[in-house]
Structures are given as C-alpha cells and as structure tokens.
Amino acid sequence: MSSTFLGMPATPPRSPYGTGNLRGDRKFPAAAHDELRNEQLRRNLGKATHTIRAKRLNVTGELPDWEQLRDAGSAIKTDTMNRLPELLEQLEQQVTERGGTVHWARDGVEANEIVTRLVRATGSTEVIKVKSMATQEIGLNEHLESAGITPYETDLAELIVQLAHDKPSHILVPAIHRNRDEIRQIFLKEIPGVDPRLDNVPAHLAAAARAYLREKFMTTKVAVSGANFGIAETGTLSVVESEGNGRMCLTLPDTLITVMGIEKVLPRYQDLEVFLQLLPRSSTGERMNPYTSMWTGVTPGDGPQDFHLVLLDNGRTAALADRIGREALNCIRCSACLNVCPVYERAGGHAYGSTYPGPIGAVLTPQLAGMHAAKDDPNSSLPYASSLCGACFDACPVKIDIPSLLVELRHQHTEESGTTAEKLAMKAAAGVMKRPKLFTAAQKAAELGRVLGGRDGKISHLPPPFNGWSDSRDTAAPPKQSFRSWLASDEGAATMRAAADEYDRNQQEEEK
C-alpha cells in the first residue's frame, strides 16, 4: 500500500548521511585548491578532455537529426519520470516472469546488504564487477570487503583506480586523472606476475589487464553489474561498454546481480533506438561503442542461470519530489558534460567529493544526498562550482538544463541558510538598486572610489572576500562619470545630437 492513500504525501528522504560516496570531506574551493596545484593532473585532464571533445563533435555532427534525437531522448526520460511507479512495477513483473528475481532497496545500506546476502548464498568469496556508477555511489566494494568478499573491478579504468587504492574522478573514465606513465607504474607495482618490461604503450597496458583478468573471468561464479537501461515493457536490461569485460561478467558466471537506480527504467524496447544513438556518440565519441549486451531474465543454456535485479532509491525519490531538480534524474551517465566543463577540466573529478563529479554531479549529488545534512555541508558548495557557462547544457544528449538547475539549487541553499553576511549584502545591494535615486548616489560614491586606484588607475588589492579576485586581476578604478551623468551633461547631449545629425547628413547625401 502506498502512503499516498494514508493522507498527505511525505517528502522522500535523501541518501542517509554518512553512507556511500555522495559527499566529500571538504568544500569544493578547498579541494580544488589542492587539485589545481597538481600540474600533472592539469595536463592529463586537459589532454583527455580536448581529445574527447573533438571526437564527440565529429560523430554528433555526422547525424543530421541529432537535435531531434536529443528532443526525443529528453521527452522519453521526462515521460519515464512521470510514470515511474507503473513502469517500475511493469519492469519487476517482466523480469520475474522471465526467471529473474527483483529486490528493492530504500538506500545504499540496504542495497549493500542485499548484494552481500546474495553473494554469500552462492558460497563464493569473490565477485567480478562491471563498471557501475550505482555500486560506486553506495560503496558496495567497501561493504563486500568488510564482509570477506573480494570484488574485482574489470573495467580497465576501474581496475587502475582499484589497484592504485585511488578514487574514481570521472563517470566514464574513472582514471582520467592518470596518464600512461602513471598507469604503467601502477601495473608494475600492483599486478602479480606482470612482465617487468611492460612499457607505457596503451595497447600493451590494455594487454596486461587482459592477461591479469582472464583467469578471473573464467573462474569467478558471481558477477555484479549496473545497468544503463531497464526496459519496462520487456524486462530487458542493458549494459553499454567497450572492452568486453562487461560481456564476460554478464555471460560467464552462474549468478548475476545487477544494481540499477530506479530512474534508469525506460518505457519501451523501441526507446533503445534513441538512446543507442545518443549515448555512445556523447560518451566515448564513437558511432557505437564496441559492445552492448541486452538480456531479459534468464535464458536456458546461455549466460547466468541465477539473475537478480536490485532496484535502488537512495535519494532518487527525494530528487523526484523537486519540480525543477528532478530533471537531473534524466541523466544517462554519458559524461559529455564533464568533458566540456571548464571547471571540471581544471579542478578534476576528486574536487567534487562524490561519485558523480562535474556539472551533472553538482546538481545530482546535492539532490541525492542533500546539502544541509550537517553544518557547512561540503555538498552545499557544489552548485557554486560553475561559472554557468552553459557548455554542459549544449552537450547533454537529453538536454538537461544544468545551468538552470545550478541556479535553482543555489536558491535552495540561500533559502536554507538563514541570514548570512552575503544575504545581507545582496539585500543591501537590491535595496540600493531598487531606488534609482539611491543608486545614482551610490554611483557618485563609486566615482569617489577613484582614490582607491593607484597612479595608473588600477586597484590591485581588495579585501576579503574579494582578495581571491585581486590575487590575479587588476580592477580598473571607477570612471569620473557614470553613463547617466554623462548623458545628462551638456557633453552627452551634444554627442547624441551630433550622432543623430550624422544620420540625417548621410541620408541627405544618399538622396543626392
């Protein structure tokens, strides 16, 4: 029975505080401070993001109907959210009818417990994993390890991150912050029995990962995956990948456990015709990713005979309850917004402190986990980690208006924050500017501010909170006269008259 029948609808809860990987331990500016000083990181990110930008533009430019596909993708996701209850029930029914078992998890803690229980029931102490944002979000690996189960990440970038005891910094390429030399060093140090002559050629590094994981694929009885799409109409699940590690995990083990956020459902099988065009071109900049697997429940004689689908909330319903913010749930995790974001490019993914970095992370993370869960919640800084340049909105294959969502979350933050010095300053500024006379007086005062400028008319030091600005920028001292004073002056009137006269003169000449 749904609580809507019990009376007033209740606001759904966020992901429980202190669980999973949806909150860093520092605010964005503090974390970015350190990341910005890492020259290697800056170079790695700059190179990778520029490479992928060009590729994405090439393959999206190839399709004359790209905008129509985006419109369709956006509308399908919005329609999905509007009909989420019935679609989830339909998905559950279809998966169950085809021999799968569906589990529901209110939050990451519950999902972790479900997966651990399912793995234990198989008797296996190891699982192979397909790259999955949902299981990163809930910290499944850490939970499995604490339960004595060893998770092996099989995606190359996830493997690099896991071997380096590092954290992912990108949705698609979690090791984007590492270059080939660093990866070589990690492999030499962490892969048992690796050829010590391994060089930094990407193909050779990939071959080393292939050799290392081959035996795991052949022998491990349980796999854990996420899902890119779950089709309500047919119960079909889909994983989009490149390396074949996904196919290995989805095909060879006896048991497959798929953890899927409830927003990943799609209404119809036909909808794949849209998303199989939008996703690969937006994410890796390929016309199609090398491999996509689609499976429906259990197929006798082919693949895992024991299939479990875990449907995860973990704050998604809290986001859904926000009229504006819910648009972030339309995200298909392509990472195009990260790749075009000037802030992400400089600060890197770790500065966001969440499984979901970049522009989409800045609007998704605070909604899933909240931004006022503790005093000075680091998540409250995320909506401000953007210059609102809008590159993310243009790149988004499902047209999520990320800049508008950021502005909305900023508003929610100021509304929650009570009276702050900034709010008082904003009130004061608006108080002046809503009274034209006061505004004009303030301009006169600003003109007096010329004395702040040095001999060259520049201000080179400003007090906090503007010292960060003046550390690297001069500020021109205010001019002698505002525009309105000039316009009201004899000089202004004469200039405007002369301009109008010039037009008249030109007209007369043309007539001649």
Added chain:
Amino acid sequence: MRIGLFATCLGDTLFPEAVKSTAVLLARLGHEVVFPPEQTCCGQMHVNTGYQREPVPLVRNFAEQFGDPSIDAVVMPSGSCAGSVRHQHEIVAERYGDAALRAGVATVKTKTYELSEFLVDVLDVTEVGAYFPHRVTYHPTCHSLRMLRVGEKPLKLLRAVDAIDLVELPEADSCCGFGGTFAVKNAETSTAMLQDKMRNIATTEAAVCTAGDSSCLMHIGGGLSRIKSGTRTLHLAQILSSTRTSPYVLTEAVR
C-alpha cells in the same frame, strides 16, 4: 525605431564608454535612443548567486521602466543581462511575483535584445560604417553564445569594419572564468580558466580583445593588466562606433 537603452548597472557605473558607444551607434543609425532614467539593474547577480526574493523589486523596476509600449525595443550592450531579462525574470516573477509582474516581464522579454543581435536580426545591418585599423580578436561570451545564441552575429559585424585585422581566437568558446560571484567564490579555479584564456589571446598578438559583455571584459582585462599584456580589452560597441571621422584612439596597453 524608438529604442530603450538599458545601460546595465555595471556599464552605467564602471564602463560608461561602452554604453556611450552603444547610444551613439544606435543614434547614428537613425534611431531614437531613450534612456528611462529610473533604470538600475536587471538582478542577474542576485539570481545567479542564489537570491530570488531580493531581486523582485529590480525585476519589477525593469519591467516598469521598459514596459512603455512606445519603446519598440530594449537594447543593451550585454549578452548576460539580456539573457537574464529573457530567461531569469520570469523565474523570479513566477515564484515571488504577482500577476502584474508576470505580465510585465512577459511583455518586456519579447522586445529585449543584446546589441549585436539587435543590429543583425532586427535592424538587418552588418555594415555600420565603422573604422578600426587594429588587430582584434573576439571572445564570444558564454551567455551571448549559449543563452542568446548570437552565433556569428558579432563576427559578421566585425568583419564589416573598415581596416580591421580580425584574427580568430583559439578555443574561443571556452569560458573566461568570470561567472559573476564564481570568480570570487571559486577564485582559484576561475584564475586557472583565465590563464588559459589569456594564453590563447596572447597567440593572436592582437592589440584588442573584444566581446559583447563588459563583465567578462573586466575579468579578462583585469588579468591582462596584471600580467602586463600588450593586448587590451574593448567592448564590441566601442569598435563599432569608431569611424574615420571620429576614430577610437587606441592608447598603448599599460605595461
């Protein structure tokens, strides 16, 4: 046409030369330029920083100042302020305004233009009789590029300027890192973006970096001044209003 000139609070107070140039340019093209005297600020900084209650009187004042039906078009030398009027005023009005404000905002929104789109789209001119014999590179500001979609319009205007040496800015569409209070709240990330922008500007060896927003130019210009660059910043309107008879006198960038 009867054009209501919105000076923008920043332009009016700190960068009056860009607004003067806009006024002169429009008058020279034969239009009546009116300056509703009680205008102040569009409230963009408030909204972008997360404040939507505080700018309600500013939004109201804007709608009142420019709602006059005798004003055919509202023109401003700023892509971001035009973006604010066209996209944010209704958000504020919907949430915290009354029916009158919502109606006022809707009316003004449809006749509000950034300078370059007004010239090219509404007046249908690209050749404005300008003369500017210097090497210039153009930075498309984010809100003009992606919120207003001005596209090639400013470049069309610049290409038609007599004697100009227009050079393409590498990675032009990357944000300069300003973003209003972003440059204060995330000053270091903003600086990293600014440094890359300045590096790209340096490769053009341009005497002038121009754009359609005084705010972004304040940011870029502040950085260029600090590193004692040979390139200075100038608003697009100042180039377009420079003529053979009354040319803009380009002083050396202060080193």
Added chain:
Amino acid sequence: MTTARATVLGRVRDALALAPTQDTTIPRDYRTGRTLPDDERLALFTDRLVDYKAKVHTCTAARTAEVIAQVLDGLGARRIGVPAGLDEQWLGAYDGDVQQDSADIPAPRLDALDGVVTASAVGCAETGTIFLDGSPDQGRRALSLVPDLHVCVVDLSAVEVGVPEAVARLVPERPTTLISGPSATSDIELERVEGVHGPRTLVVVIRVDA
C-alpha cells in the same frame, strides 16, 4: 513491517504528488524507416566496420566456405568453435579442427580455441554494428566472446541503414549482443585502443547476395 518495495513505490508516488507532472508527448522526428540501395548500404557498412578496425570480406553466398577457409588459414587458426546450428557447409573448405559448441562446455575450454565462426541476426550500416541474438547459428554468448578471433558472417539483406531500422528487427527477449569492431578501450587518456577482453580480431564476411 512495510516492505522496501512498498516504501520505494510509495515514495515515488509521494514525489509525483508533491511536484505534479505535466503531460509529455514524445517527438519522434528523428530518421526512421530509412532504406538505401544494396551497393550504398554495403559501402557504408564496410566503411564503418573498417573505421573501427574490423577486417571485412565480401563474397557471394556460393563462396562462403571458400572465404571462411581463406580467412581462417590466413590467420593461422587451427581450432575453431562453431554454434550447433551453423550451416555445416560453411566450414566445408576448412581443414582445421572444428568443435561444435554446447552449453555444457566450460568457458576455459572455449579459451583454448583459436577462433569462432558464427552467423548474425542483423547489421547496422551507419554504425558498423553487428547484432547477435543467440539463434542456433550464432550460439550462446560465451562462444563468440571468449575466443580471440571472431569470424562473423553477415547477409547484406539483414543490414539496415541505421539504428532505429536495426532495433526494429530485434526480438527483445533473446539475449542480444551488439558488436561494433573488436574490443577496445578509451580508458587511457581517452584515446581509443583496440583489443582488451573481447575478441581482439573481428572479421566480417558480408554475403552480398544473401
């Protein structure tokens, strides 16, 4: 005690009640139902396959066995796996060892094969994609995955122009694998490198009259 299912579904309904939705119509103005003449479809499909580093051979149906044997010999493949339902004649000209697959053969034994020959269900020209759906001539998914060489026979009549046209031909409940070139990764500096866990060599034999 309330189940997690009831709680989550209740929250979803509450969320939609708290912030009511607006009806959405889905614009499907993108290209669908496209057709192209055989030669153009073949050219496009081949171009895209080659671009993503697949090796492509074209032949008539009558020459299937000959071309497959040439391909396998050329790559030095001596032990080949085939799905149980593959047309026996396709391996008629091949003199190496042919192992017919069955569900009880464990994966490590597939790893000992030099390669695998399968048919396919559908192709997509615009993306250079082959769709396998587990039909008897394509076999279980492990078979076309574990060996390092996949020789895949595609009939030109099954190659559609684009993704919507190809997806329309799929049978949803079948385990379906989309293959676009050999396995690859972009995980190192976002540069594409071919060859990770899936077959490192993909050979596509397009039968132009089938």
